[in-house]
Amino acid sequence: MQELSFVKNYKENFSLRTSFNRLAASTFGIQFETWYQHGFWTEKYQPYSYVDNGQVIANVSVNLLTLVINNEEKQAVQIGTVMTHPDYRNQGLARKLMDKVLADFSQVDFIYLFANQTVLDFYPKFGFAPVEEVQFSMDYCHIPAEQLGVRKLDGSKPDDLTFVHTLAAERISGSKHFGTKGSEELLMFYCLMVFNQDLYYLEEEKCLVICQRENTVLHLYDVISEEKVVLKDILRKIADNSITKIILHYHPDDNEVKLDKQPYQSKLFVKNMTGVKLPKEFKHPFTSQA
Structure with a gap:
């Protein structure tokens, strides 16, 4: 074997x-080409990869x-696609x-990642510490409301993707x-590859809702808007x-509804670079997870 080359x-x-893409597909069953072709793979x-004879054989992505x-x-780096x-x-x-x-990123406030079960002992060697999240949920009793102004979007249509990205x-x-900013490219990966048929735009509230139904449970993955919206509405x-139960896959701000909290083992590992205090309880938004 010739000496490996490092590229990034x-x-x-x-x-x-x-x-x-070939290594990602064989390792995780995912590929990034569609994301790239739509212009969402940005800087x-x-x-960060090692290459042997022109082939990517190991990678850690930033x-x-x-x-x-x-x-x-706070400025952060999220590690992903470790393979x-x-x-x-x-x-x-x-x-x-x-x-x-x-x-390369010693000056940011946080470096963090979501590990898989097989490498939980790997990241502490670099100063990462496991952090427990919480999962928010609520029992739900429907209050009738007009369904007017709810428009289903299609993540396979360029016009709808452009609308969502904007x-x-x-x-x-x-x-x-606890939330994220500047992560719209990650969101678009989910809109393309995971939730392309689970996108709903509420005209009156001017917000995009990403949700999936599982029997009597509604999983609410994200609410995207330019202004504050009311969860109850x-x-x-x-x-x-x-629907009898709502599970939120992000940290809500809305105080108008009663939410239950339970420990959530997401295998989150955090390297706190500048000593910023994390909230005692929080949920990282699912659609910003690499």
Whole structure:
């Protein structure tokens, strides 16, 4: 085996991008080409990779975004797409790539990631500590409301994607307590690849709602708007009388509804670079998770 080459931020290199996508597909069952072709792979997403004979064989990706914590903005890096081809494992490649990322982004407030079950002992070696989140939910009793002004969008249609991206780029953080800003590219990945048939625009509230139904449970993944909206009003329009429970996959700000909280083991690992105090209880928004 010849000496490996280190490359980063190579999205415009067709050959390397194709190899990267191939490794991501074989490792996670996902691919990034559609995201790239729609223009949502920007400089905020930077792969750090080792290449052997023109093929990407190990990677650690950087996602640049802003965390909103108690109404203050903090600069953060979220690590994602950590993968190594099976033929190159147990050679310390992921460790070397992590070292490069940590060296390049030593000035941010937070570096964090969501680990998978098989590598929970890997990230503490770099100073990451596990952090427990909370899951918000509520019992729901439907109050009838007119369903007028609810428009279903299609994440496979360019016009609808452009509409969503424009709204997302100007959105306020979903929560002043704990939320994200500047993460619209991550959101668009979900709109393209995960929730493309779960997008609803509420004309009166001027907000986009991402939600899925599971029997009598409604999973609310995000509410995207340029101004504050009232959760109670949204639920009256998107939840019918068969829904008995709402699960929120982000940290809500709305105090007009009673919410239950339960510990949520998301395998979140955080490296606090500047000593910023995290809230005692919070939920990272699902649609900003790399």
